[in-house]
Amino acid sequence: MQAGIIPRTLFVLLGLAASWTAFAEAQEEGTWKNALQAKFFGDKPIEEGNAVVELTAPYRAEDPALVPIQIAGKIPQTPEKYIKHITLIIDNNPVPFAASFDLTPASGKADLAMRVRINAYTHVRAIAETNDGKLYMNKVFVKASGGCSAPIGADLDAAMARLGKMKFRLDTDKAALGQPNPVQLLISHPNITGLQMDQISRLVKPAHYVEEVKLSFNGAPVMTAKTDIAVSADPNFRFYFVPDKAGELKAEIRDNTGKTFTASQTITE
Amino acid sequence: MLAALFRIARTALLGFWAGAALALPELDLREIAPGIFVHQGLYELPDTHNRGEIANIGFVAGERCVAVIDSGGSPEQGRALKAAIAARTAVPVCYVINTHVHPDHIYGNRAFKAPGVSFIGHHKLPQAMAMRAPYYIEKATRDLGYTLTAEDFVPPEVTVQDRMELDLGGRTLALTAHGPAHTDNDLSIYDAKTGTLWAADLLFIGHLPVVDGSLVGWLKEIQNLKAVPAKRAIPGHGPVISDWPSAIAAEERYLEQLAADVRTAIKQHKTMEQAMDSAGTSMRNDWLLFDEFNKRNVSSAFAALEWEDD
Numbered sequence: 001m002q003a004g005i006i007p008r009t010l011f012v013l014l015g016l017a018a019s020w021t022a023f024a025e026a027q028e029e030g031t032w033k034n035a036l037q038a039k040f041f042g043d044k045p046i047e048e049g050n051a052v053v054e055l056t057a058p059y060r061a062e063d064p065a066l067v068p069i070q071i072a073g074k075i076p077q078t079p080e081k082y083i084k085h086i087t088l089i090i091d092n093n094p095v096p097f098a099a100s101f102d103l104t105p106a107s108g109k110a111d112l113a114m115r116v117r118i119n120a121y122t123h124v125r126a127i128a129e130t131n132d133g134k135l136y137m138n139k140v141f142v143k144a145s146g147g148c149s150a151p152i153g154a155d156l157d158a159a160m161a162r163l164g165k166m167k168f169r170l171d172t173d174k175a176a177l178g179q180p181n182p183v184q185l186l187i188s189h190p191n192i193t194g195l196q197m198d199q200i201s202r203l204v205k206p207a208h209y210v211e212e213v214k215l216s217f218n219g220a221p222v223m224t225a226k227t228d229i230a231v232s233a234d235p236n237f238r239f240y241f242v243p244d245k246a247g248e249l250k251a252e253i254r255d256n257t258g259k260t261f262t263a264s265q266t267i268t269e
Numbered sequence: 270m271l272a273a274l275f276r277i278a279r280t281a282l283l284g285f286w287a288g289a290a291l292a293l294p295e296l297d298l299r300e301i302a303p304g305i306f307v308h309q310g311l312y313e314l315p316d317t318h319n320r321g322e323i324a325n326i327g328f329v330a331g332e333r334c335v336a337v338i339d340s341g342g343s344p345e346q347g348r349a350l351k352a353a354i355a356a357r358t359a360v361p362v363c364y365v366i367n368t369h370v371h372p373d374h375i376y377g378n379r380a381f382k383a384p385g386v387s388f389i390g391h392h393k394l395p396q397a398m399a400m401r402a403p404y405y406i407e408k409a410t411r412d413l414g415y416t417l418t419a420e421d422f423v424p425p426e427v428t429v430q431d432r433m434e435l436d437l438g439g440r441t442l443a444l445t446a447h448g449p450a451h452t453d454n455d456l457s458i459y460d461a462k463t464g465t466l467w468a469a470d471l472l473f474i475g476h477l478p479v480v481d482g483s484l485v486g487w488l489k490e491i492q493n494l495k496a497v498p499a500k501r502a503i504p505g506h507g508p509v510i511s512d513w514p515s516a517i518a519a520e521e522r523y524l525e526q527l528a529a530d531v532r533t534a535i536k537q538h539k540t541m542e543q544a545m546d547s548a549g550t551s552m553r554n555d556w557l558l559f560d561e562f563n564k565r566n567v568s569s570a571f572a573a574l575e576w577e578d579d
Binding site (some may be wrong): 121 | 540575
């Protein structure tokens with residue numbers, strides 16, 4: 001917008017806009033309170049705050065097809081007390097359930113990061129369940145950006161050509177034994193939502209997305225994720241695992257068409 | 270609610286200014302070469318105030334008929350363009366060329382729908398339109414302050430696979446379908462008669478280039494575009510330039526530096542979030558709307574370049 005003299009009425013309008021935004025955000029709780037909470041958690045009490053789980057997401061999504069989010073577990077993963085399950089919900093997405101993660105003490109840290117599609121102005125919430133069955137929730141509000149892309153991958157053909165390829169990324173060649181080690185898993189999959197309605201042509205592709213991601217180390221589960229169409233094309237997960245010795249980190253992926261893919265990474269001491 | 274207020278204010282203002290007889294604001298068009306008319310858009314983000322009317326749009330007139338090149342950022346701007354064409358030439362519109370799928374270039378399409386008018390686009394444009402339409406319709410209501418329907422999306426019935434020539438009578442337009450670059454459905458148009466390259470959003474002047482296709486692909490297409498023996502070029506955003514191909518150097522420099530910065534971040538095992546805070550920032554002062562688009566350029570480049578070695 002051009003700089004210049006701003007009429008008083010514009011200030012009034014801006015003020016209105018600010019209060020409208022606050023109002024809209026408060027309203028946004030409706031979907032959660034009236035439908036989603038009961039659907040996913042019944043009438044179980046949920047403690048809200050960031051003492052057990054903390055969600056980080058940009059207030060303004062630069063690219064609605066690729067919104068980086070991080071979930072941090074705030075308690076150490078010990079056999080006595082740990083986060084065993086995290087659910088990620090995006091209230092105003094066509095499919096609010098984005099992903100859920102089963103974690104164990106072998107995860108070391110209940111820290112997760114991924115990229116998601118955000119279709120609208122919405123709350124995003126991470127709900128953690130500890131091994132004693134208690135629920136903790138942290139939420140953030142995200143505005144899908146005004147940019148010019150849509151929540152779909154821009155170069156679908158490139159993604160299809162690599163379908164099922166996977167890569168592990170570790171910070172160092174050698175793992176630190178007995179400690180949480182960060183790992184990144186890159187999966188090449190277009191994760192087509194199938195929700196782009198056919199208003200114009202017959203050229204819309206059916207849904208095709210990764211449904212399950214199983215991570216194990218020497219056969220013992222580290223993290224199992226159930227994922228849905230909100231996960232961005234070429235799913236990218238960051239997580240932790242605690243190796244007790246050298247071995248093999250393995251990823252097993254299944255998509256909604258039943259296709260499975262596996263990849264493994266040798267971990268040296 | 271705010272959008273509604275703006276609408277009311279706008280309608281009232283327009284009514285006051287134009288009177289009841291003239292419903293459309295006049296579109297400012299400049300003849301930049303014989304028979305080539307361009308309306309230069311604003312360096313702004315699309316919003317309820319500018320209604321998304323921010324891109325360069327216009328037309329090329331031959332002896333037989335007119336080719337519209339990008340129809341406008343709103344249905345109303347499409348109608349204004351149509352009226353402006355009728356005021357400047359007696360020959361009818363026979364083609365509407367959409368250079369790519371973005372709203373600021375296609376939302377005027379509906380105004381031109383008529384017997385004898387062919388809509389033309391990249392062979393991937395119909396798919397891109399279909400996939401984005403529902404999202405774009407929702408966004409228009411929220412961000413642009415007007416309501417769109419599926420009928421506002423007029424897909425091309427003639428698509429360009431590689432190259433195509435359009436005879437307008439006394440001049441022939443050469444259309445080129447590009448590989449993934451600004452989007453995955455970019456079309457450029459060359460008028461040999463005047464040596465004018467209508468590069469649309471393959472060329473950004475002043476406005477930060479926006480990557481919604483492929484960063485690496487765009488750099489490749491820039492090499493192809495540089496070989497076009499044009500005297501002048503029309504960008505999708507910014508003024509018409511007469512120093513082709515040197516005028517595309519700034520865009521190329523930005524995209525190259527962006528790619529280099531993102532590759533370095535990936536090599537250093539940085540996250541996308543970290544890269545978004547640093548990549549490209551050395552060029553912040555060279556561009557308008559840098560803060561509005563650089564981060565999204567980084568994120569899409571990062572997601573693509575992660576798979577580069579494979």
